[in-house]
Amino acid sequence: MSSIAPPAPVGVVPTRVILPFIIVTLIWGSTWTAIRYQIEAGVDPFWSIGLRFGTAAIAMFAYGAFLRQPLRLPPAGYTYAVVFGSFQFFLNFVFVYQAQRYITSGVVAMFFALLIVPNAVLGRIFLKMPIGREFLIGSAIAVAGMALLFAHEIEVVAREGSGRTALGIGFVMISLLFASAANVSQAAERVRALPPVAVLAWGMTAGGSFAILTALARGGLPDTPLTPLYIGSTLYLGLLGSALTFPLYFFMIRQIGPARAAYSGVAVPVIAMILSTLLEGYRWSIPAAFGSLLALGGLVIALRARKPAA
Template sequence: MSNEDIVEPPRSTRLAILIPFFVVTLIWGSTWIVIRDQIGQVPPSWSVTYRFAVAGLVMLGWAIAKRQPLRLDVRGWRFAAVLGLMQFVLNFNFVYRAEFYVTSGLVAVVFALLLVPNAILGRLFLGQQLGRQLLVGSAIAMAGVALLFIHEARQDPSATGNVLTGVAITFAGVLSASVANVMQATKTSRAYPMVPMLGTAMLLGAGMNALWAFVTAGPPTVEWRLGYFAGIAYLGIFASALAFTLYFGVIRVIGPAKAAYSSVLVPVIAMLLSTLFEGYRWSALAAAGALLALAGLVVALRARRPNR
């Protein structure tokens, strides 16, 4: 048998990709409950500011410990500023505000649509081709997401206006996150060490959030409650510093389209956790949606030529 006859498994099925992929999915699946707990006394922009101030400091501390250079040239600062704006300012401000109008489960479901703009922008700006198997997996997964969406929307059919507003705000967050995702697969991103670049972007994002929060909501405020501070720590350290490092690393290997399948599984994880901690009750519709999402994920991740 010649070397040409040997078909290597797709990179997305390797443990070096699958392990961080599922770690990120588990972490981000848990964040919706934590974010929901943050909504209340503190304006969302200040909560986002605290989150990424913690995350950025952790990232730069990690970079120093790894002896990675912190200095950036003009191009690096410009890239970090745009990344911070799209990922750590617009995306998260939209998400936090969406939860004023709809349940955290519905926000998670809508965010699963990240797969669509990631695939489109990856094709337009990175030239990444979508193979037939990836498209089939996407169709199966999105059918599952549609069932989850219908289930969530039926929970409170009287609040149609709130649902539409929440969905629109969430989708704005999806588009912002998608731009940041595609940025991570560019040559510019690869030119800089990831940890100091992300740390800088997070701190720049925290600064922009703080300015916006001060202008729109007034001086900084905090909720003097252990759960609030624990939530900030969890969201800053695990859901931001750790998860974004792993997730953007996955994007650099398998591309933004496949990496976005994490967002397809996130609502399933969020609902499972809600079952344990919030008494969430599964319906046949929700169960079918979850199974379809999982099936689509398996089909898509096994696609062999997603980027050619």
């Protein structure tokens, strides 16, 4: 990952991106279950975030040292890593955990599928990345598919019409903005010149540190017993859900741009619902099944777009 390949030609998805895309999608599709286990354990979410990215940071530094990747950054690089880490690994997840207090994880996952929209818009505004018609068509189809996939959750949200639901949606929308800003910044030319492993390692260190300091300020050490399930889910989120997948994801951003890389977020909720079927007894409806196929169809169209934001 130390060498930065030139961006893929317009309309081309490099084969070197396909396997990372699959790995990221499968693992991130399962992280919603692990996050649910953390929340149900009753541990302060700031501790959960801090432990996750503290573990991920240690793994990233070990990974970089093992492969002899550069782990030092220029002064401006450290500044960027701190800002990037606070957006991606702290504020983003703070609002995700807050959102899941008020709305279901399925609705949160559905909203994160819409990360393609702010990624494309911010990429267009700040990086002058083009947005082609085929990309827009694929986006519309995918979003419609996601709406069908989570039709039941949307119906519940509309029926309740409560302030709690609105608050949860507000939290997840704020989270999307922080995640998108971090995503798009990775495609900037100056950032592409920085060692990616070092940026992620220091960014995770910053994000995890901010979370732990906040947790200490809020109430000190955790007063809830850390169960084996909580510890296992935290390690899974830190090692696989962060240390493995974030390098692959930002590698995809640097190869094909933030808009197309974010389409992993379209497939992630589908994987999450499959796991929910196997582990939680989720029952598929005809609209949900059709919606999953429609979302994947939109994904294919967008990935084959001739003028993606890349």
